[in-house]
Amino acid sequence: MDTSHIEVVLEAVIVAVTDNEPRILTLRSSNQDGALPGLPSGALDVAHDRTLDRGLRRWIREQAGIDVGYVEQLYTFGDRYRHPAERGGGPRVLSIAYLALVREEQPSTGAAWWPWYQFLPWEDNREGEAGVIAEVIAPALRSWLDQAESDADHRLRAERAGVAFGLDETPWDPVRVLERYELLYQLGLINEARLEDSGAVSAGLSGDPMVLDHRRIAATALARLRGKLSYRPVVFELLPETFTLLTLQKLVEALIGVRLHKQNFRRLVERGGLVEGTGRRSRSGGRPAELYRFRREVLLERPRPGFGLPARG
Amino acid sequence: MDTSHIEVVLEAVIVAVTDNEPRILTLRSSNQDGALPGLPSGALDVAHDRTLDRGLRRWIREQAGIDVGYVEQLYTFGDRYRHPAERGGGPRVLSIAYLALVREEQPSTGAAWWPWYQFLPWEDNREGEAGVIAEVIAPALRSWLDQAESDADHRLRAERAGVAFGLDETPWDPVRVLERYELLYQLGLINEARLEDSGAVSAGLSGDPMVLDHRRIAATALARLRGKLSYRPVVFELLPETFTLLTLQKLVEALIGVRLHKQNFRRLVERGGLVEGTGRRSRSGGRPAELYRFRREVLLERPRPGFGLPARG
DNA sequence: AGTAGATATACTCACAATGAGTATAAGAGT
DNA sequence: ACTCTTATACTCATTGTGAGTATATCTACT
Incomplete structure (x- = not known):
């Protein structure tokens, strides 16, 4: 059996939210498709990467200087001729796509943060x-x-x-x-x-196009992240240690792309046990808001803690 | 870069439900681990399989004589030394695991249906x-x-x-x-x-052990299937064209592993628009039950049609 | 000092969804 | 006629959700 023509590529949709705008890390790969932006990606180093996760984290660190926190596998793509080089006799390319969440927007060389919604x-x-x-x-x-x-x-x-x-x-x-x-x-x-x-x-x-099928991968990641919000409080990976409820709400709104009812959102996160108040308060414009902190325990208390998506239009 | 030592294996958790018992297709691979049961798997044929799905369907047909309907990618495993042959200098093995649902239990050579819950x-x-x-x-x-x-x-x-x-x-x-x-x-x-x-x-x-990490994969598949039930009516892939509500309920119960309240289940599927009555009725024991049919349109009408999992113990 | 502007927080209300139960209907077999 | 079994209808309390009103507490400005 022929096993000698496979290359495994790890591709990542790396997400950060700043100024209530979800952004993903992109590269301008000048060697293909003119100057279209693409997702950062790196080959799996069979000799050195013990696990896929580690391989992913390794080249993200190498390429963009970023240490990602939350990482989740999305999907593996393997259609023939998905990668144009295959037509020229290149190896069959298998892409394993990941979703990664980073807390703060760090600078990076060669890579750039780009508003997610500009593609969608x-x-x-x-x-x-x-x-x-x-x-x-x-x-x-x-x-x-x-x-x-x-x-x-x-x-x-x-x-x-x-x-x-x-x-x-x-x-x-x-x-x-x-x-x-x-x-x-x-x-x-x-x-x-x-x-x-x-x-x-x-x-x-x-919307702006991307290299290859990277835009579809970006869409896949958005779907996964939105779906996950309803039963797993992953958003806290994107937040600092303490935050106000409005900050949290704006973040969730930024990710699901719709506005939420403020009072009900508060009720949801408080009754859901997702957060706990620190005594401190923050001021910014109006009445100072209490600073909250994520309650990790909620993961062990409730069956599926998260932020319900709006059911009706 | 070394690309010459990767082998891609497609592994499948193929599910059928008969007599209210969920079963998965297993093989007894006598060449490893004594005679432990394992999931059916086949190598991706880089030269001929245009897509991963097609490759999967191909070898399932070849190996077990089964044409699977619903197929869904689960997860890609790639830890080093996950496959013992790697220690002996064999190629790095990448396993892409799939969940497949088949409507009827077909006979197959070499493979055998085994109760899923016997492993879990x-x-x-x-x-x-x-x-x-x-x-x-x-x-x-x-x-x-x-x-x-x-x-x-x-x-x-x-x-x-x-x-x-x-x-x-x-x-x-x-x-x-x-x-x-x-x-x-x-x-x-x-x-x-x-x-x-x-x-x-x-x-x-x-529970019975399985080859390698196949039991974990079987668990992953069960988790995915149970989760999916709540927002996608995949169970109908396992049912004949028409069925009674009790048949449907028993099937759902078999998959989620807990009993459900009969009257409320009926209310759920009827009000949820998941099924529609055919005029016909079936008799079996007590009062004849109406035969229902799955309403495909529901996929296009409701946001997330499915069977809610019981929220409280 | 007083007021406008802004945000935070508390509380109410209608309605939908859900868990649990009672009651009645319609067949088979004795 | 009676029992057994399954189907189906209906009720009721509780909870969850969408939407809105009311009030509190800060800053900035006049």
Whole structure:
């Protein structure tokens, strides 16, 4: 059996949130696809990396000078010809994608923090429905519906569009990132690593492209992170030791891309036992807020502690 | 860079449920570890398998004569020396584990269906608390608690044990399969592929062992499947076209390992729009039950359709 | 000093979802 | 007719959730 043509690459979606803006670490790899941004990635060093995690942490440290805290495996991609070099006789590339959360934005050489939503602008609906949806996506969806070949097909398309983008009665579901991405991809609104086309897709109106399928990986990571929020308090990996409830709320809102009701959010985190007050308070503008700290014990007390996503639109 | 010593193996937890008993497909690989059962696995054929999924389906068909329906990637394992042959200078092995669901139990050569819970007996609590918990696990947990080195350590251990096995006030959480597995592993109750030890672990009281880390993979699959039930109606992959509500309920119970309230279950699936009645009825014992069919449309109507796991113990 | 602006925190209320239970219906077999 | 068994309908208390009102406590400005 042929085992001699496989290369294993570890790719990472490294997330930090600063100024209420989720950012991911990107590289401009000038050797491929012009100057498109890409996710940082490194080959697994079979000889030295004892585990995949360690390999990942190693090259992130080497490449970007960052020590990541929380790391989670996302998915392994292995389609043939996914990597263009395979066509030229290069080895079959297997990519293992990871999600990593870092507490503070550290400087790094060669790499740059880039707003996550710049690649997926329809996912940020904190200021009401994102502009792209009304301006680009909705029209494209309408013409896609009109091109349905039968009544049944039309209904199917309408339902698919409805559930993905929360159109009719269906609520917007923050977790359905991948469904939205794939629908848009099918509609031709994602010019994935292909610079030749334009037309309806002008000037990154539907988001900036990335190298290869890195934008899909970025979408996968967003979906996973949003889903995880509801049953695991991973956000605290992104926060300093103490914080106000508003800081926490803004962070959660930044990640799920929608606004939350302030009083209910407070009720949720307090009754959920997720945080505990330190006596101290912080001042910033209005009435000083109590500084809270994450209660690690909650992981051992409650079945699935987290922040419920808004169920209804 | 050395890319010449990697082999990619696809491993599958293939699940079918017959007679309300979840079973997984196992092989007795006589060439390693005596005659321990193992998960079916096959190498990725770099030259011919266009995608990982296709490769998986290919060798499952070749090896066991089964065409699997639903397939989902679980996790990629790549620790060095995970595979014993690596010590002898063999290639670094990367295992990509999958969960597969098949509708009917088909015969197969060499492979055999084996009750899932025989490997993880503490996960089946349909008939009240599983015997192993009271007889083996609880005593082991108690002595583990007594060995705590400090008060704080004791409290930590107690909380960890409590949340894993739902001891004090904490409810039993069906999804925490991996936490339970890892706690038991740490306690030495899992004689993973090591046949030399015994003592407290006599005659598979704490479950049958498997080859390598296959039992952990089986646990990972169970955790994933249970978690997925709550927001994706994957169970219908395991059912025939039409079924009674009791059949459906028994199936869900079999998978999550606990009993459910019949009337509320009915309310859940009907109001949740998961099923629709066909006019027909089935008779078996008592009053004939209506035959239902899965409503695929629900996937496009509701945000996260599924069967809620019992929240409180 | 007083007031506007800003944020924090407390409390209320309607309604949906959930756990648990009672009551009744419709078949098979004796 | 009666028992056994399963199906289905309905009730009730409790909890969780979305949404809103009211009040408190700070800063900055006039």
